[in-house]
Amino acid sequence: MIKYYTKAWQDECVRRMQAPEFEAKVKKLNGLFVFRVLDCPDGYDRTMQWTFSSGKLVDVKYAKGVAPWQQLRDEPFSTAMIMRATCPYQMMAALNKGEISPLKALTSPHYKLEGNKALLMQLMPAFNAWNQLCSAVEVTYEYSSEEDEQNEPPAASS
Amino acid sequence: MGFICKNEKLERFDFGFFLPTQVKFGKGKVANLATELQIENDLAEKSTAMLITDRGVAAAGLVDKVLAGITSTATIKAAVVYDSVPSDSDTALVEELASQVQANGIDLIIAVGGGSVIDTAKFVSVLGIYGGKAKDYEGGFMVPGPCIPVIAIPTTVGTGSEVTFIAVAKDKESGLKLPIASPYLYPRMAVLDPEMVVSLPAKLVAQTGMDALTHAIEAYVSTESQPFSDALALKATEMIYDNILAATQHDSDALAKMQIAATMAGIAFTNAPVGATHAISHTVGALYNIHHGLANAIALPYVMEFNLEACPSRYASLARAMGIEERLSDIEIGLRGIELVKELRRKLCIPERFREVGVPTDADTIDKICKLALEDVSMAFNPRKAEMADFRPLIEKSI
Ligand SMILES: NC(=O)c1ccc[n+]([C@@H]2O[C@H](COP(=O)([O-])OP(=O)(O)OC[C@H]3O[C@@H](n4cnc5c(N)ncnc54)[C@H](O)[C@@H]3O)[C@@H](O)[C@H]2O)c1
Numbered sequence: 267m268i269k270y271y272t273k274a275w276q277d278e279c280v281r282r283m284q285a286p287e288f289e290a291k292v293k294k295l296n297g298l299f300v301f302r303v304l305d306c307p308d309g310y311d312r313t314m315q316w317t318f319s320s321g322k323l324v325d326v327k328y329a330k331g332v333a334p335w336q337q338l339r340d341e342p343f344s345t346a347m348i349m350r351a352t353c354p355y356q357m358m359a360a361l362n363k364g365e366i367s368p369l370k371a372l373t374s375p376h377y378k379l380e381g382n383k384a385l386l387m388q389l390m391p392a393f394n395a396w397n398q399l400c401s402a403v404e405v406t407y408e409y410s411s412e413e414d415e416q417n418e419p420p421a422a423s424s
Numbered sequence: 425m426g427f428i429c430k431n432e433k434l435e436r437f438d439f440g441f442f443l444p445t446q447v448k449f450g451k452g453k454v455a456n457l458a459t460e461l462q463i464e465n466d467l468a469e470k471s472t473a474m475l476i477t478d479r480g481v482a483a484a485g486l487v488d489k490v491l492a493g494i495t496s497t498a499t500i501k502a503a504v505v506y507d508s509v510p511s512d513s514d515t516a517l518v519e520e521l522a523s524q525v526q527a528n529g530i531d532l533i534i535a536v537g538g539g540s541v542i543d544t545a546k547f548v549s550v551l552g553i554y555g556g557k558a559k560d561y562e563g564g565f566m567v568p569g570p571c572i573p574v575i576a577i578p579t580t581v582g583t584g585s586e587v588t589f590i591a592v593a594k595d596k597e598s599g600l601k602l603p604i605a606s607p608y609l610y611p612r613m614a615v616l617d618p619e620m621v622v623s624l625p626a627k628l629v630a631q632t633g634m635d636a637l638t639h640a641i642e643a644y645v646s647t648e649s650q651p652f653s654d655a656l657a658l659k660a661t662e663m664i665y666d667n668i669l670a671a672t673q674h675d676s677d678a679l680a681k682m683q684i685a686a687t688m689a690g691i692a693f694t695n696a697p698v699g700a701t702h703a704i705s706h707t708v709g710a711l712y713n714i715h716h717g718l719a720n721a722i723a724l725p726y727v728m729e730f731n732l733e734a735c736p737s738r739y740a741s742l743a744r745a746m747g748i749e750e751r752l753s754d755i756e757i758g759l760r761g762i763e764l765v766k767e768l769r770r771k772l773c774i775p776e777r778f779r780e781v782g783v784p785t786d787a788d789t790i791d792k793i794c795k796l797a798l799e800d801v802s803m804a805f806n807p808r809k810a811e812m813a814d815f816r817p818l819i820e821k822s823i
């Protein structure tokens with residue numbers, strides 16, 4: 267089964283995100299959205315970047331580094347990003363499982379959201395559709411390595 | 425260097441400021457309401473109004489004033505007057521009123537009252553066009569497009585709902601509050617007429633006025649604060665602090681200033697959302713039926729103490745806006761400001777703790793309030809993030 271927050275998971279999300287019905291629901295998404303997920307169960311920090319143009323995915327990036335991947339953790343927020351969310355893996359997993367609400371995550375000291383919040387609130391219906399799509403992908407949350415997966419890029423050095 | 429803000433650093437380089445509501449202030453504005461509407465191109469042709477209010481406002485004779493005001497020219501007639509909005513509104517009621525809107529071809533909604541009435545009108549303006557249940561629009565940005573224009577005539581000096589993009593109604597069955605937020609919820613016009621607040625009882629001047637002070641203070645320390653909202657929040661803090669006591673003694677000048685300041689604080693917090701005080705008051709208010717302004721007034725100074733270390737310079741500026749002149753450290757000045765708020769609360773005869781208004785003090789109650797308050801959306805904008813362990817002592821103090 268696909269391991270949550272790995273390259274294989276991103277690939278599957280990307281595949282599903284090409285559906286025209288999905289693109290219609292998220293057509294307000296424009297620009298770069300960055301996620302940093304720290305302390306994954308296999309000992310890595312991971313980051314995923316998604317760039318949209320009117321709801322269409324135009325670029326995705328994926329990288330991982332041994333935790334604590336200081337370079338990733340210290341990288342300043344840039345105005346090139348519409349949004350950057352950072353949180354521990356366990357919290358991201360709980361969100362994906364629906365165990366905690368996005369609101370609960372937002373109010374937690376462990377979830378860091380950067381970007382213009384007024385704009386992000388306005389994108390809420392699109393985020394909801396995106397979250398729904400991602401959480402519908404069947405995954406396993408506990409894993410110790412992802413070596414058996416295809417297309418897996420090497421880890422960055424810390 | 426300026427005295428209040430001390431030329432502080434610009435912290436945010438990406439923000440917006442939004443105020444689509446037209447604000448009109450003046451004695452006698454309501455008596456000439458039809459004229460005020462007719463000079464606006466988009467309102468001049470409106471002909472069939474629904475007037476929404478509550479019993480207390482109607483009993484104070486304010487509805488008659490508005491009816492006289494809108495029918496002073498021939499264009500508008502009030503097709504439906506609904507005068508029984510309950511405290512904190514009601515989802516079943518807004519659905520019922522929406523069907524009347526559709527049946528009567530209502531093209532203008534006039535809200536005369538406090539936050540409960542204005543929030544009701546906002547819901548009706550959505551459901552009157554798009555139909556469905558109140559719950560269909562729960563959360564942020566679920567309203568699909570423009571709604572029936574709302575003219576908001578506030579009769580309390582608190583919520584600022586006349587200029588905000590939020591509305592809350594209570595679901596009677598579940599007892600939960602259902603919030604909606606959308607840029608389509610901004611009232612088209614807010615009419616501030618000092619004659620509409622003259623009848624407000626002293627206790628409600630104090631409680632709704634403390635709601636407005638809470639809006640101003642929380643907007644100023646909000647994670648989303650920015651210079652435009654700051655200007656309004658600071659000025660509102662000063663005006664409320666200087667006038668709330670006199671307003672409870674029905675000094676008409678002070679009451680008019682409270683009315684203006686409450687709207688300014690509303691504009692501030694619709695751009696820089698409120699924080700932990702509101703998270704607590706939403707929770708305690710819903711669980712124990714405590715007036716929104718009263719719940720805020722009780723929680724406010726404890727939350728200020730809790731947040732002080734997260735942004736001492738901001739609390740120092742607020743204290744200076746309330747008149748603290750000493751040159752001390754930011755923390756010390758901030759603490760002086762908190763003392764002023766506590767002293768004000770005492771002078772207004774507002775209880776200091778929730779137990780005095782019937783909230784139980786057992787550990788389970790405290791846990792429940794903590795848990796629900798931490799999940800309230802307002803916590804996302806509080807300057808200090810919190811978890812159960814550090815939030816609990818704050819709730820214990822305020823209980
Ligand atoms: N939408 C927003 O932005 C926003 C913000 C804060 C609070 N709220 C909501 O507002 C509600 C509270 O509103 P409120 O504090 O204005 O009180 P309210 O509207 O509940 O009114 C309180 C009481 O005051 C009486 N009253 C009002 N004006 C009067 C007058 N001029 N003379 C005599 N009696 C008068 C009413 O009849 C009522 O009994 C809460 O439901 C809260 O959730 C909304």
Ligand SMILES: [Fe+2]
Nearest residue numbers: 583635639716
């Ligand atoms: Fe409020």
